[in-house]
Amino acid sequence: MNDKLDKVPFLDLAAQHDEIRDEVDQAWRLVTASNGFIGGLHVEQFEAEFSAYCGVTHCIGVGNGTDALELIFAGLRLGPGDEVIVPANTFVATVSAIVAVGATPVFVDVDPQTLLVTAAHVEAAITAATAAVAVVHLYGQMPDMDAICRVADRSGVAVIEDAAQAHGAEWSGRRAGSFGRAAAFSFYPGKNLGAFGDGGAIVTSDADLAKRVRSLANHGRSATSHHAHDLAGGNSRLDGLQAAILSVKLRRLDEWNARRRDAAARYRKLLDGVPCQLLVIDARATSVHHLEVVRVSDRGTVTGELDSHGIAWGVHYPIPAHRQPPFAGFHPTPLPVTERAAEQVLSLPMYPTISPDELERVCDALRSATDRKRR
Numbered sequence: 617m618n619d620k621l622d623k624v625p626f627l628d629l630a631a632q633h634d635e636i637r638d639e640v641d642q643a644w645r646l647v648t649a650s651n652g653f654i655g656g657l658h659v660e661q662f663e664a665e666f667s668a669y670c671g672v673t674h675c676i677g678v679g680n681g682t683d684a685l686e687l688i689f690a691g692l693r694l695g696p697g698d699e700v701i702v703p704a705n706t707f708v709a710t711v712s713a714i715v716a717v718g719a720t721p722v723f724v725d726v727d728p729q730t731l732l733v734t735a736a737h738v739e740a741a742i743t744a745a746t747a748a749v750a751v752v753h754l755y756g757q758m759p760d761m762d763a764i765c766r767v768a769d770r771s772g773v774a775v776i777e778d779a780a781q782a783h784g785a786e787w788s789g790r791r792a793g794s795f796g797r798a799a800a801f802s803f804y805p806g807k808n809l810g811a812f813g814d815g816g817a818i819v820t821s822d823a824d825l826a827k828r829v830r831s832l833a834n835h836g837r838s839a840t841s842h843h844a845h846d847l848a849g850g851n852s853r854l855d856g857l858q859a860a861i862l863s864v865k866l867r868r869l870d871e872w873n874a875r876r877r878d879a880a881a882r883y884r885k886l887l888d889g890v891p892c893q894l895l896v897i898d899a900r901a902t903s904v905h906h907l908e909v910v911r912v913s914d915r916g917t918v919t920g921e922l923d924s925h926g927i928a929w930g931v932h933y934p935i936p937a938h939r940q941p942p943f944a945g946f947h948p949t950p951l952p953v954t955e956r957a958a959e960q961v962l963s964l965p966m967y968p969t970i971s972p973d974e975l976e977r978v979c980d981a982l983r984s985a986t987d988r989k990r991r
């Protein structure tokens with residue numbers, strides 16, 4: 617048997633790109649012919665398409681998702697003395713962006729069923745110093761944004777969405793990126809909408825904030841003069857080549873997300889009776905299943921079995937953000953749900969082109985891991 621054919625990858629970008637190869641080739645030819653390498657026509661076009669997709673009025677293409685978060689915090693003038701509530705169950709970039717502007721991350725725990733932050737967690741953490749809450753749509757699912765926005769609005773706290781794992785996700789029929797004051801997206805290649813390198817975007821319907829972050833991301837330039845610098849900014853811009861690719865891929869995003877949902881539904885059926893715990897998807901949420909996360913009690917045994925079956929896996933995340941050395945000083949309260957989840961979470965292969973056969977093989981391996989434990 618061919619060993620290579622037998623493996624199930626964690627993510628298969630090549631198979632996805634095969635579906636759009638001609639469009640991608642044509643897009644790159646257009647960019648090289650127009651010399652629009654940084655900013656320019658293709659970036660403007662993608663920004664217009666992506667803001668419309670998210671249901672907001674402004675999109676600013678930037679260098680990556682981490683910069684998008686930091687630019688939002690800087691654009692809101694957050695700094696020393698400002699507290700930003702953030703779930704500890706997230707990728708560290710959400711936290712490092714808060715710390716980068718000099719603000720203080722206030723870690724909160726997550727719901728045990730979804731592993732997402734809730735309005736109750738936010739409400740309990742609000743103090744007189746709270747300036748913002750960074751809500752993370754982790755794994756592709758949004759939390760109850762109506763409730764979170766209500767709690768935040770009542771206290772004058774800005775809601776920022778970290779939507780890096782949630783392109784196209786919805787809460788009550790409204791897309792990720794349209795609830796908060798602003799949202800950050802990442803176009804890292806492995807995200808649901810991924811570039812061929814680093815990329816990111818800020819979306820917002822706040823015209824003043826949009827203007828400020830656009831300037832901050834482009835050397836503090838004034839909107840009207842190339843040589844006038846109104847702010848002390850930096851450089852974090854989206855390439856024309858990446859924007860052209862993203863425009864091609866945006867046209868497929870809903871279909872690709874629907875295929876991920878189909879795969880997730882199949883996982884749910886196939887894992888019936890296997891002792892691993894699936895995350896709950898709220899009936900009001902439309903998840904885009906960026907990651908297919910289950911919880912297992914003996915992760916070492918299970919991953920060993922997956923390895924022996926040639927099935928790739930990941931852990932998101934084994935060390936929660938508040939346990940990482942640079943952020944450990946920021947957390948006075950225990951976060952038991954997050955800490956327990958970090959020991960149990962296991963991400964299974966998930967991509968739009970995953971086949972029924974591949975899904976079955978992943979689930980068979982999980983079943984034999986749990987059988988092995990019983991023996």
Ligand SMILES: *Cc1c(COP(=O)(O)O)cnc(C)c1O
Pocket residue numbers: 680681682683706707709710752754778780781801802803804814815816
């Ligand atoms: C990927 C990711 C980021 C960072 O995006 P980059 O483009 O890699 O900088 C931030 N937050 C979350 C939740 C992510 O998954």
